[in-house]
Amino acid sequence: MSEDRILKQLEQRLGRRHARQRLGVENDHEAQVFGQGINFFHIENLPIGHTIIRAVLMASGLYWRGRRNAAKVVLKDNVIATPHVPKAFDGFTMLQISDLHVEYSADAMTEVMRLVEDLPYDVCLLTGDYRAKTWGTHDAAVDGMRRVCSALKGPVYGVLGNHDSVRMLPALEDMGIRMLMNEAETIRRGEDRIHIVGIDDAHFYRADNIEKAAEGIPHEDFSVLVTHTPEIYRQAAHADFDVLVSGHTHGGQFCLPGGIPLTLSAVLPRALGSGAWRHHSMVGYTAAGAGSSVVPVRFNCPPEITLHRLQLSDQ
Secondary structure, three states: OOHHHHHHHHHHHHOHHHHHHHHHHHHHHHOOOOOOOOOOOOHHHOHHHHHHHHHHHHHHOOHHHHHHHHHOOEEEEEEEEEOOOOHHHOOOEEEEEOOOOOOOOHHHHHHHHHHHOOOOOOEEEEOOOOOOOOOOOOHHHHHHHHHHHOOOOOOEEEOOOOOOOHHHHHHHHHOOEEEOOOEEEEEEEOOEEEEEEEOOOOOOOOOOOHHHHOOOOOOOOEEEEEOOOHHHHHHHHHOOOOEEEEOOOHHHOEEEOOOEEOOOOOOOOHHHOOEEEEEOOEEEEEOOOOOOOOOOOOEOOOOEEEEEEEEEOOO
């Protein structure tokens, strides 16, 4: 598809400003190794960096152990207990799948599909980074996502991550994913309702717009923010979101015993780097992700998919 046709299609879907902003930053990114995001240097942009890391792991005898670890996806259960859950949504389940990086994570994707095959849930939330690379064609990522989506039940909501091209948007939506690009969807059960709100990538592309996404949602309504990165936790809490679900960090991917990450690819407190957390009255969760980035290995940080269960509590 020609660039002009893609731009026209995206402008119709996202509006002129959002489409041109996202494509413009992507085009600049394609032309250079060094990024303009929060992190000036992005190791995933340097293929030689992947080779060096793999060679070091091979020499140390750890590479194949890390590969096996990366394929052992676990299903985690997380209870989100809050007094703000509408009564009709007590027990409502949300399956979160994050950071698939499908080109690098074939074995993990097979395990994800096995885990979700007979898993009951009400909605599925995809929190970005479907692609492994951050440049070039996205055909392999789209093909991999098509296979994963064949195992999912609807409704499925998704957001883009910092590895994802906005050019993937039409193909993802053709798979039945309702991509939330600074947008919200309302789910109703009788007279009760909750809002699923999704923003575009806030880490690298800086295309997020919480105000636009939450526009029109009453202050007293229960809302879930779906974001690739947890880095916008402060803005989300002050914008009255009850829940934030995110990924991006991989839980560190390379961790010391006890799950202590060597580094997190995000600017945020380490307590928010993986698992459940709370900021003010907002409940948060940062998934360690199902796939792997840079090299398909993990140490002391199992890949995961997460089943969140809303629970009406007294406090």
